[in-house]
Amino acid sequence: EPEVTQTPSHQVTQMGQEVILRCVPISNHLYFYWYRQILGQKVEFLVSFYNNEISEKSEIFDDQFSVERPDGSNFTLKIRSTKLEDSAMYFCASSAPDRGKISGANVLTFGAGSRLTVL
């Protein structure tokens, strides 16, 4: 069963430090996503990425966040200067193109998540 792999599973960092979360999506998928879940709260959309550029981002995804796909396999989320409120579980997801009427209503396959703790 193909899966989305995320590393690290848990990272602890000091406020103000840069953090890079890594994801290896399923190899034939073309759409990539980051979501986050603050402890005990709902899962929130951060950003979607297609054809080597951001296709959509939420208001949470401010200038402190960036994504890239540096080598055609990894999909990374960088937080430039972490804040306490960035502590959360970050989920990467990927999907394949779908023939349905809504291009994005694909079945997303989520990774296991990377837990970020900012002290």
Place this chain on the structure above:
Amino acid sequence: AQKVTQAQTEISVVEKEDVTLDCVYETRDTTYYLFWYKQPPSGELVFLIRRNSFDEQNEISGRYSWNFQKSTSSFNFTITASQVVDSAVYFCALVNRDDKIIFGKGTRLHILP
């Protein structure tokens, strides 16, 4: 506005009981998709079902069944003969023409042995 409401924050049932998780959604679009995901204690999100807005047929998959009713904007999920392994947080989600998933806050389900 697009919104998904899961009014039940937490539910506890004894093993082998049936349990229904409620999901009510709001959207102005006529074309949309609804999903259920399971988040076990290990934390990952596991896809359970996708349903498009034109298909109101109920679906059964083993002990799981889903009841989609457009008239009440609900997409409820029932687990029959629950098992301890069903203990998890369950998220209902909506995708519309804005092309991103909107999740409900989740319902934490405890199945007691």
